[in-house]
Amino acid sequence: MRICVFLSAADLDERYTGPARDFAERLGKGGHTLVWGGSDVGLMKVLADGVQDSGGRLVGVSVGFLSDKARPDTDEMVVAADLAERKKLLLAKADAVVVMVGGTGTLDEATEILELKKHGHTAKPIVLLNTAGFYDGLKQQFRRMEDEGFLPLPLADLVHFSDEPAEALAYLDSAIHA
Structure with missing residues (x-):
């Protein structure tokens, strides 16, 4: 499986890096490919290191103004002209999407893929990995959107x-092979 992961490039503490390493190791040992923003810093580096060290493949999609932070030892690296092109390429290269902890960039990426799915422009499974309860508030907001009729399909x-x-x-495996 080619799994796109949206996540932070910030240096974060162990409550976030530990689960990221765990996910990365499982992804790599499962023979999967990580499709990610291509950065070799922060949580993005933690994830890529774990996947690569566990035997998985790395497909990075950087963007021109961040190319100086791009990981040098990937199986494939593409440099997009801008953030919009980067998101399109990330999604095109993936079978599924996982949203891990992150800031405004991660939230932008997550809402775009959710909007595409809402309108039927993708059927890719999407997982919000709620590490340390990071997305509890967003989950509550999504439930409110569903309850009050803002979502045209069940959450x-x-x-x-x-x-x-x-x-x-496990969810992605079952969704892809259903």
């Missing part, structure tokens, strides 16, 4: 929330 058809890396990967 469960749009996104799957997972608290643990193993469960996230």
Whole structure:
């Protein structure tokens, strides 16, 4: 499976890096490919190191103004002209999407893929990996959107929330092979 992961490039503490390493190791040992923003810093580096060290492949999609932070030892690296092109390429190269902890860039990427799925422009499974309860507030907001009629399809058809890396990967395996 080619799994696109949206996540932070910030240096974060162990409550976020530990689960990221766990997910990365499972991804790599499963023979999967990580499709990610291509950065060799922060949580992006933690994830890429774990996938590569565990035997997985790396497909990076950087963007011109961040290319100086791009990981040099990937199986494939593409440099997009801008953030919009980067998101298109990330999604085109993936079978599934996982949203890990992150800031505004991660949230932008997540909402774009969710909007595409809402409108039927992708059927790729999407998991929000809710590490250390990071997305509890967003989950509550999505439930409110569903309850008050803002979503044209059930929330469960749009996104799957997972608290643990193993469960996230198991969900993707079952969704892809269904």
